[in-house]
Amino acid sequence: MVSRVEQQIIDCIENKQNFVLDAGAGSGKTTTLVSTLNYLLSKKSKELQQYNQKIVCITYTNVAKNEIIERTEHNSLIIVNTIHDFLWDCIKSFQKELKIKLLDIVSEKLSNTKNEQATKKSTTTKVYKELTEKIEKYTSAINSLSEVQKIEYKNFTAYDKGIFSHDDLIVIAEKMFSFYPKLNKIISSLYPFIFVDEYQDTQKETIEILLKTLNQEKNCVIGFFGDKMQQIYDTGIGEIPKEYNLRRIPKDENYRSSIEVVNLLNKIRDDIKQEFCKKEHGSILFYHQPNLVSLDTKKFIEENLKSQWHLNGVKDSKILYLTHRFISKENQYEDLYKFYKYTDVITDNKNNRDSSPHTDFLFDIEEIINLYINNKTQDFLNKTTYEINSFLEKKQLKKLMDELIITRNNQKIEDVIKYVIENNILPQSEKMVNYDFEDEDKKQFYENMMMLDYAQFVRLYQVQQEHTPFSTQHGTKGDEFDNVLIVIDDNAWNKYNFNEYFSDINGTSSRIKKSKNLFYVICSRARKNLAILFVSELSDAAKQQVESWFGEIN
DSSP, X not given: OOOHHXXXXXXXXXXXXXXXXXXOTTSOHXXXXXXXXXXXXXXXXXXXXXXXXXXXXXXXXXXXXXXXXXXXXXXXXXXXXXXXXHHHHHHTTOHHHHHHHHHHHHHHHHHHHHHHHHTOSOSSSHHHHHHHHHHHHHHHHXXXXXXXXXXXXXXXXXXXXXXXXXXXXXXXXXXXXHHOHHHHHHHHHHOSEEEEETGGGSBHHHHXXXXXXXXXXXXXXXXXXXXXXXXXXXXXXXXXXXXXXXXEEEEOEESSSOHHHHHHHHHHOSSOOOEESSOOOOEEEEEEOTTOSOOOHHHHHHHHTHHHHTOSSGGGXXXXXXXXXXXXXXXXXXXXXXXXXXXXXXXXXXXXXXXOHHHHHHHHHHHHHHHHHTTOHHHHHHHOOOOOOSHHHHHHHHHHHHHHHHHXXXXXXXXXXXXXXXXXXSOOOHHHHTOOTTSHHHHXXXXXXXXXXXXXXXXXXXXXXXXXXXXXXXXXTTOOEEEEEEEEOGGGOSSOOHHHHHHOTTOOSHHHHHHXXXXXXXXXXXXXXXXXXXXXXXXXXXXXXXXXXXXXXX
């Protein structure tokens, strides 16, 4: 027997109506998505096979991708992929058209660069010379592209060889779908059902491609699964605009959390009132220790939570840090934390790291090292620019990677970046090449970063990838734990401020909205018990709001 929510989705499928499922935290969103896929398999398999069609499920993370594949038993009628891989699969066979659109993009970049150079008063500055080099590069690429036989999508950009990367794919796909109507017909006929998981984290441009461009023929049903309240990445659309006329289907159960936690979640948000399904009691606690110099989380749990929560020890609880001040000390990268203190670059996902292209490069280095260490050979080879045409070159690459793994533990960041570039393991990005050293702040930022020990970045990366018992907030989205302790420090953030949010929970500023969403996400991780440890100042208005939610502040 299907549920009320599942029946509404089935109605949309049968009536070819696009829809959005807004599923509160712990409501079983993934279960509903899988049930929808299994319904299609049970009712539409013969039809799909007859017309050589597939169901597409677009995911935001590899974890979600693997879970959906497992829960649909690896059925070949379902394609589970990231949006970039899906779009590339849609357009990669149309090589003639791809070359035309890539030429358009490079030509636009050339025109924009010429216009920018024309605004410069002096022709002798470094910036002017760099713009001249970019003009020459784009001009050369345009001339070379006419001879290129194959356009490729890779982890780096080389326009002169017909290679573009992540940043250009959405733009090229939009141009392809907009300019070639037949492509829309082909794709919508191949994929009559397209579902997007965690839609709130999907780029606005991607939503437009799916709903404005790709769906012009109205031949496919597009369904979005997620929760606008759980949007915590700047690049995500959050709520899909009403102009798209999607049928909104709310999912208001909570199968995850205790009565106390669910009641708190219902106070944080007012668009969905969740019903608790577990009917299990737990506790919600709030501790305030402003201006804490150091924190021993083990001692804090032993003294404050162990008896109340009937814990055997620290291992029975999950510690989530909304600060890097203490987690950096725990994991020995304090210098790196102090350097980045007022940026979110070290705690955010890759799409939000904009303080320095060299920081992006460090994440790329660690990613490729982890692929190599874990023997993910094909993924590793797809990301490296080192060309292998013989066994000797393969052997040399192995030697280079082994040396990199060892030396990165005792070298400066500058040395590691130089090693990777000089040995062609990864290419410099365009933003690295054109970094503005004439800006004194940027120049100082770069020089200070280069002199830090690279080993500190390795430890930071391990924290971010959940290789330690501690978590920052973005790594926990989608996870759940019996007992959760959250450490919040407003001094560590620019774009979040929880004191400001608690003081004005209905505020409309961007920072209050982001803080509200993040607070909802982290509180909803708890299955049974939740404790907040706030280590920065709270206003009287904030304290009053906290006490109305949690009771007396400890």
